[in-house]
Amino acid sequence: MRSGSLRTYSIAASTSMRERLAYPGNFAGSMFTYALFVFIFSRVWAGAYAGATEIAGYTMRMAVWYFIIAEIPSFGFGRFFWTLSRDMKSGQVAYLLARPYDFVSYNYAEKLGGSLAEAGVILAEGIAVGLLLVGLPPAAAPGAAGLASALSEAGRLGFLVVSLLLAGTLNYFLQAALAMTAFWPEENEAFFWIFQKLTLVVGTLIPIEFLPRWAARLAVWTPFPYLSYAPARIAVAFSLPEALSLVARQSLWIFAAVFLARAVFSFGSRRLSVNGG
Amino acid sequence: MGTIRMARPLGRIRAYARFMGAAFAFNLKATLEYRVNFVLQFFGMLLNNAAFAAFWMVLIERTGAVGGYGFSDVMLVWAFVSTSFGLAHIVFGNVRHLGRIVMEGGLDVYLLQPKDVWVNVLSSRTIVSAWGDFAYGFIVLALTSGTDLQRFALFAALAVPGALIFAATFAAAESLAFFMGNSSAVSSALTEFMLSFSLYPEGIYGPGMRWALYSIVPSGFVAFMPLRVFKSLDWGLVPVLCLVAAVYVGLSYGLFRLGLGRYESGNRMDARV
Numbered sequence: 061m062r063s064g065s066l067r068t069y070s071i072a073a074s075t076s077m078r079e080r081l082a083y084p085g086n087f088a089g090s091m092f093t094y095a096l097f098v099f100i101f102s103r104v105w106a107g108a109y110a111g112a113t114e115i116a117g118y119t120m121r122m123a124v125w126y127f128i129i130a131e132i133p134s135f136g137f138g139r140f141f142w143t144l145s146r147d148m149k150s151g152q153v154a155y156l157l158a159r160p161y162d163f164v165s166y167n168y169a170e171k172l173g174g175s176l177a178e179a180g181v182i183l184a185e186g187i188a189v190g191l192l193l194v195g196l197p198p199a200a201a202p203g204a205a206g207l208a209s210a211l212s213e214a215g216r217l218g219f220l221v222v223s224l225l226l227a228g229t230l231n232y233f234l235q236a237a238l239a240m241t242a243f244w245p246e247e248n249e250a251f252f253w254i255f256q257k258l259t260l261v262v263g264t265l266i267p268i269e270f271l272p273r274w275a276a277r278l279a280v281w282t283p284f285p286y287l288s289y290a291p292a293r294i295a296v297a298f299s300l301p302e303a304l305s306l307v308a309r310q311s312l313w314i315f316a317a318v319f320l321a322r323a324v325f326s327f328g329s330r331r332l333s334v335n336g337g
Numbered sequence: 338m339g340t341i342r343m344a345r346p347l348g349r350i351r352a353y354a355r356f357m358g359a360a361f362a363f364n365l366k367a368t369l370e371y372r373v374n375f376v377l378q379f380f381g382m383l384l385n386n387a388a389f390a391a392f393w394m395v396l397i398e399r400t401g402a403v404g405g406y407g408f409s410d411v412m413l414v415w416a417f418v419s420t421s422f423g424l425a426h427i428v429f430g431n432v433r434h435l436g437r438i439v440m441e442g443g444l445d446v447y448l449l450q451p452k453d454v455w456v457n458v459l460s461s462r463t464i465v466s467a468w469g470d471f472a473y474g475f476i477v478l479a480l481t482s483g484t485d486l487q488r489f490a491l492f493a494a495l496a497v498p499g500a501l502i503f504a505a506t507f508a509a510a511e512s513l514a515f516f517m518g519n520s521s522a523v524s525s526a527l528t529e530f531m532l533s534f535s536l537y538p539e540g541i542y543g544p545g546m547r548w549a550l551y552s553i554v555p556s557g558f559v560a561f562m563p564l565r566v567f568k569s570l571d572w573g574l575v576p577v578l579c580l581v582a583a584v585y586v587g588l589s590y591g592l593f594r595l596g597l598g599r600y601e602s603g604n605r606m607d608a609r610v
Contacts, residue, residue: 092526096533103541107404108396115399247373253381257388265392270399 068161073173080177087181094135094182095189101127101265102193116269122296123267125197128186130264130292132224136179137231140171141252144239157329164318164325168232175228183224200298216298219307223291226310231287233317240321243328258282263289283317286310356452357460361428364463375465382469383476386419389536390477404540409481410564411538416481416492417563418535420474421499426467429459429504435511436524445602455593459508491567494575498582499559505582505589506531506555512589515596527554535560555585 080086102124109120118126144167147153157163190197201212238255241248262268262284268276279285290306368375390412397408406414425432438444438458447458474496475489482488510524517523534542535556542550551557558581566574 088522089525092522093529096529100533100537100541104396104403104537107538107541108400112400247377250377250381253384257384260388261391261395265389266395270395272395272398 069165069169072166073169073176076170076174077177080174084181087178090135090178090182091185094131094185097131098124098128098186098189099193116267118267118269118296119198121194122198124194125190126267126292126296127265128190129220129295130267130288132179132182132186133227133231133288133291134259134264135182136175136224137172137228138256140175140232140235141239141255143171144236145242145248145252148239148242154332157332163329164236164321167236168229172228172232179224179228198296212298215300216294216303219294219298219303220291223294223303223307223310226307226314227287227291230283230310230314230317233314233321234283234287237317237321237324240324240328243324243331258284259287263287263292267293280309283313286313353452353456357428357456360460361463364427364430364461368463368465368468371465375468378466379469379472382466383473386415386470386473389415404538404542406538406540410568412477412481413564413567414538414560415536416474416477417496417499417567418474418532418560419470419477420492420496421503421559422532423467423469423471423474424496424500425503425507426464427471428463428500429508430462430464430467431459432504432507433511433524433528434462435459435508436514436520439512439514439596439600440519442602444597444600454597455508455590459504487570488567491570491572491575494572495563495566495578498575498578499563501582502555502558502585503531505585509589509592512593512596515593515599530554531556555581558582558585 105123200216510527513520539561
C-alpha cells in the first residue's frame with residue numbers, strides 16, 4: 061500500500077472543492093429538488109400533526125428541522141458510489157492505482173472535498189428554507205438565557221458540523237466498499253440501492269424514534285442511523301451527553317467502515333488484470 | 338365518398354397502432370437482450386418504491402390519517418402513479434430525452450421518416466426500470482384490494498389516461514427546448530413537480546395550490562382523481578379522464594408542432610435501424 065503525504069490529500073480535497081465551486085450553476089438541480097422535498101415534507105408533517113402537538117417526542121417544528129438536516133447527507137454525500145463505480149468499470153482504476161498515493165485515502169480526500177462544497181450550499185439553503193417555513197429551530201437549551209444559552213447554541217452548532225463531517229466520512233467508506241465490489245460482479249448497483257433505501261427509511265425520512273420499538277432497537281446496532289439521524293438529532297434535540305454518544309458511535313462505525321473498504325480493496329485489487337498501455 | 342373519408346382516419350389510426358406495436362416489440366426485445374440488467378433494474382425500482390411504503394406505514398401507524406389519507410389510500414396513489422409513470426416510459430421512453438434530442442439537432446433522422454415525428458421520436462426507446470414501476474402498481478393493488486377482476490380492470494383503465502397525461506406533460510416540458518435552447522433546468526423542475534406532488538396526499542396542499550394540481554402540474558388527474566374514481570367504482574368517470582388526457586395530449590402535440598417550425602438541423606449523420 062502506497063501512502064501519500066497529508067499535503068497530497070489536502071491538495072486533492074481543496075482542488076476538488078474549488079472545481080465544484082467554479083461551476084455554481086451545477087448546484088441548481090440539487091438545490092431545487094431539496095427545496096421541493098423540504099416543502100412537501102413540511103406539508104406532510106403539518107398533516108401528520110393536525111390535532112397533535114407532539115409525536116414520539118418531536119413537535120412539528122422539530123420534525124421539519126429534523127428533515128431539513130437529515131436530507132443534507134443524502135444530497136451532499138449520497139453519490140460517491142456512482143463515481144467510484146464508474147472508475148472501476150471504465151478501467152480508470154488501473155491508471156489511479158499506478159500513482160504514488162494510497163487509492164482509498166486519495167479518493168476519500170478528493171470525493172469528500174468536492175461534496176463538502178455541495179453539502180455547505182445545501183445546509184445554507186436548508187437553514188433559509190427552514191426559517192421561512194417554520195421559523196427558528198427549537199432552542200438548544202430551553203429556559204436558559206444569556207451566556208448559558210449562547211454557549212449551548214455554539215455547542216450545538218459545533219457538534220452539528222462535526223457530526224455532518226463524520227456522516228460524510230462514514231457515507232464515503234461504506235459506499236466505497238460497495239463500489240469496489242465491482243472487482244467481482246460488474247453489475248453491483250443492487251447493493252447500493254439496498255443501502256440507499258435502508259438509509260432513507262432508517263433515520264432520513266423519519267426519526268428512528270418513530271419506528272416500532274423493536275425496529276428502533278435493532279437500528280442503533282447498524283450504521284444507518286449514523287448517516288443522517290445523528291446530525292439531525294443533534295440539531296433538533298441537543299443534549300451534551302447524547303451528542304457525545306452519537307459522535308462517538310459515528311466514529312466507531314467509521315473505523316469499521318474504513319477496515320471494510322480497505323479489506324474489499326485489498327482482496328478485489330488482486331483480481332485486476334491490466335492489459336495494454 | 339363519405340365511406341372513403343371515414344376509412345382514411347381509421348386506416349391511419351390502425352397504421353399508427355401497428356407502428357407503435359412494432360416499436361414496443363422491438364424495444365422489448367432490445368431490453369430482454371440484457372437480462373441481468375433488466376432484472377436488476379426491475380427489482381431496484383420495486384425496492385425504491387417499497388422504501389416509501391415502509392415510511393408511510395410507520396408514519397400512519399404513529400399519527401393516523403395524513404391529509405385525509407389512510408395507509409391504503411397512500412398506497413393506491415403510489416400504485417396509480419407508478420403504473421402510469423411506468424407505462425408512459427415503457428411506451429414513450431424518449432419522452433424525457435426529447436429536449437436533449439432537439440437541442441443537439443437530433444430530430445433530422447425522424448423528420449425523414451414517413452410517420453409523425455412526435456409519435457416516432459417518443460416511442461423509439463423504452464426505459465428498462467419503468468417495468469418495475471409498472472409492475473409495482475399491480476402488486477400494491479393485489480396487496481391492498483385483493484384480486485377482484487373488476488377492480489383490476491378499473492385500475493388498468495385509469496392508468497392508461499394517467500400514462501398519457503404523464504407523457505404529454507413531460508413532452509411539453511421538454512418541447513420548451515425549441516424556444517429556450519437548453520431548457521433542461523425548467524423541464525427537470527416541471528417533471529420533478531409533477532412526480533413529487535402526485536405521490537403525497539392531496540389534503541396536505543392548501544386550496545391555493547390545488548388549482549395548479551389540476552392544470553399546469555396535473556397530478557390531480559394521474560393520482561387524486563383516479564383514487565376517488567377507483568374507491569367509488571365509478572366507471573362513468575373513466576371517459577372523462579380519457580377526455581382530459583386527450584386535451585393534454587393535444588396541447589402537448591400543438592406545442593411540439595409550434596416548436597418544430599423553429600427547429601434547426603444539427604447536420605448530424607445518424608442512422609436508425
